[in-house]
Amino acid sequence: MKKTSLSDIAKHLGVSKTLVSFVLNGKGKEFRISEDICNKVLEVAKELNYQPNRIAQGLRTGRTNTIGLIIADIANQFFGILGREIEQEAARYGYRVIFCSSDENPEKSKQQIAMLQQSQVDGYIISPPKNSEEQIRSLARGHVPFVLIDRYFPEIESNHIVVDNFDAAYRATNHLLSLGRKKIANITVNLDLINMVQRTEGYRQALRDASIQVDENLIKVLPFSHDNKDVARAIKELVGKPGQKKIDAILFSTSKLGINGIECISSLGLKIPDDIAIVSFDNPDAYKICISPVTVVNQPLKEIGKTAVQMLLNEIKHPDVPSKFQEVILKTDLIIRKSCGS
Amino acid sequence: MKKTSLSDIAKHLGVSKTLVSFVLNGKGKEFRISEDICNKVLEVAKELNYQPNRIAQGLRTGRTNTIGLIIADIANQFFGILGREIEQEAARYGYRVIFCSSDENPEKSKQQIAMLQQSQVDGYIISPPKNSEEQIRSLARGHVPFVLIDRYFPEIESNHIVVDNFDAAYRATNHLLSLGRKKIANITVNLDLINMVQRTEGYRQALRDASIQVDENLIKVLPFSHDNKDVARAIKELVGKPGQKKIDAILFSTSKLGINGIECISSLGLKIPDDIAIVSFDNPDAYKICISPVTVVNQPLKEIGKTAVQMLLNEIKHPDVPSKFQEVILKTDLIIRKSCGS
DNA sequence: CTGAAAGCGCTTACAG
DNA sequence: CTGAAAGCGCTTACAG
Numbered sequence: 001m002k003k004t005s006l007s008d009i010a011k012h013l014g015v016s017k018t019l020v021s022f023v024l025n026g027k028g029k030e031f032r033i034s035e036d037i038c039n040k041v042l043e044v045a046k047e048l049n050y051q052p053n054r055i056a057q058g059l060r061t062g063r064t065n066t067i068g069l070i071i072a073d074i075a076n077q078f079f080g081i082l083g084r085e086i087e088q089e090a091a092r093y094g095y096r097v098i099f100c101s102s103d104e105n106p107e108k109s110k111q112q113i114a115m116l117q118q119s120q121v122d123g124y125i126i127s128p129p130k131n132s133e134e135q136i137r138s139l140a141r142g143h144v145p146f147v148l149i150d151r152y153f154p155e156i157e158s159n160h161i162v163v164d165n166f167d168a169a170y171r172a173t174n175h176l177l178s179l180g181r182k183k184i185a186n187i188t189v190n191l192d193l194i195n196m197v198q199r200t201e202g203y204r205q206a207l208r209d210a211s212i213q214v215d216e217n218l219i220k221v222l223p224f225s226h227d228n229k230d231v232a233r234a235i236k237e238l239v240g241k242p243g244q245k246k247i248d249a250i251l252f253s254t255s256k257l258g259i260n261g262i263e264c265i266s267s268l269g270l271k272i273p274d275d276i277a278i279v280s281f282d283n284p285d286a287y288k289i290c291i292s293p294v295t296v297v298n299q300p301l302k303e304i305g306k307t308a309v310q311m312l313l314n315e316i317k318h319p320d321v322p323s324k325f326q327e328v329i330l331k332t333d334l335i336i337r338k339s340c341g342s
Numbered sequence: 343m344k345k346t347s348l349s350d351i352a353k354h355l356g357v358s359k360t361l362v363s364f365v366l367n368g369k370g371k372e373f374r375i376s377e378d379i380c381n382k383v384l385e386v387a388k389e390l391n392y393q394p395n396r397i398a399q400g401l402r403t404g405r406t407n408t409i410g411l412i413i414a415d416i417a418n419q420f421f422g423i424l425g426r427e428i429e430q431e432a433a434r435y436g437y438r439v440i441f442c443s444s445d446e447n448p449e450k451s452k453q454q455i456a457m458l459q460q461s462q463v464d465g466y467i468i469s470p471p472k473n474s475e476e477q478i479r480s481l482a483r484g485h486v487p488f489v490l491i492d493r494y495f496p497e498i499e500s501n502h503i504v505v506d507n508f509d510a511a512y513r514a515t516n517h518l519l520s521l522g523r524k525k526i527a528n529i530t531v532n533l534d535l536i537n538m539v540q541r542t543e544g545y546r547q548a549l550r551d552a553s554i555q556v557d558e559n560l561i562k563v564l565p566f567s568h569d570n571k572d573v574a575r576a577i578k579e580l581v582g583k584p585g586q587k588k589i590d591a592i593l594f595s596t597s598k599l600g601i602n603g604i605e606c607i608s609s610l611g612l613k614i615p616d617d618i619a620i621v622s623f624d625n626p627d628a629y630k631i632c633i634s635p636v637t638v639v640n641q642p643l644k645e646i647g648k649t650a651v652q653m654l655l656n657e658i659k660h661p662d663v664p665s666k667f668q669e670v671i672l673k674t675d676l677i678i679r680k681s682c683g684s
Numbered sequence: 685c686t687g688a689a690a691g692c693g694c695t696t697a698c699a700g
Numbered sequence: 701c702t703g704a705a706a707g708c709g710c711t712t713a714c715a716g
Binding site: 015017019022031032033037060062 | 685686687688691692693694
Binding site: 051052053054055056058059064066074075077080081083084087091096097098099100101103111114115117118119120259262263266284285286288289290291 | 398
């Protein structure tokens, strides 16, 4: 079961590898190779089940038609689906995807970038974890095509596709306000990442615009690697003693927080939305069937994935163009379900 | 920003590529290269930020240290997490993973296998969609290392890691019986895949062992690419007219079915577990926070992933050993929550 | 219109 | 102990 190579086909027909290569790459016409020979080559290639060795091609041409994808956390459905969109879009253009999950760990993403670099990927799509600035800078310095998704570092010039997190949080908070909620908390993670900062900023601005003073005690910032105990502690602090009614709504900045949060709220015997109204970023399945289906900020995953791939391929194909970085900011939509009452 | 190659280092030091290659591959000792030179090589490699070109290595050695992974559906958290476990375990042994989602589509998986083959992966981990028998056979014929996960084809000899689906469904059904449920339905997908067949078989056997006649009308088999409307229709049929009480429990054979099912049950105004008790395969976040947290058959994802990688690497490293196929059947555990009452 | 030859960046017998 | 050379499977100027 030896694999067949170009020269196997060439020998088989008594022609040169050059010719076979031309034909198989669709350049038969261009080099005016007789149709007869073309057909024979194609036939033999099929017969011997020829599969081009992409690795040899890559070594020779310097392009591997592979892109490296580093997402932040595959256990998060948001990134799972985003990964699939990216893989599908890439496949449409004949590109393969090497897929990594950094689990929000900069050490890991560093190793993964090195690995992808050694694999000679043509470009990168990355949702960088915090403290990975230096890695991204080094990509930029090397003039390697890359695009960032979900977050970026404002101090580093880069291509990136993000959503308007400020606007999304603003509208989500406004939705709560419009339903009469006044004591709205925000649970978020480490404010080292721009997307998280902007979400909390949008929340703040909405309160201000409604002439409600922002109470910093109602903003809970958890470590990135929180578990449900951390979330439970935060919620208990926010809720206060029974009957105290310190808050009447929560904006969760991620679905991981929200899922853990809802679990905790239920176990505390509190009712959604009666006691506490809820809005969360992202739209996992969990929110559709939970106690009180959750009103969410839905991100356009398909569009993020498509745009990221197209932007990257454009960069890969025109390396000459002096790098002008592009920023794409997509809109989110608020899907209203039952978790805020009415 | 030209990448540095072996010969750059060699020139820099006035030695041969051979020597540099030996040192960098940790064979300095073996070839008794003076420690002095070794250190210098290492130093210069670091200084020039040398990154070995894995593609060139691959072409030369015939091994790419890459494994191809085709999972059935990345939008399913089960496979997302399984993918991560596999990637992590592979990384421990210095292997990269090229990640694909076939979306249960045999056309897609066929293309993906061809793509992975062209990328010269050293082996495959696949959860094959139905109607992909020929693809798997062709791998087997080519003596390509591969292991199947989650399902396999009984008529094709293969390495595979699965769970004891019969036992799992048997125990799940028994759990429902032990709580006094008598009219237990099973919602599943196309019975073309062994894992699904075994789940329904386990369900049947549990009923028989409890001297309950299996009512084929209570087994709903949906197409693989079902949406929530299909699930809703099935449930309406099962439930019958209001007050009819045709069933008092459902075993869902997949979490996709279960998530859609619960959404539908709620919208019908039925209560879980009072009107209908529920057990489902798989353990997505959704089940933890839903209306009535769902009792589930939990699969040992970490173990499946680890075992799959180790079995594959073993195969890759000993291609000489006459291929004796291995079967690993892992146990599941039943996580009891509130969806079955008590 | 077609072929011989160089070379991508490695590894590895072989020779000394 | 170290180096020159071949070769993995391709592509692509170059020559005719």
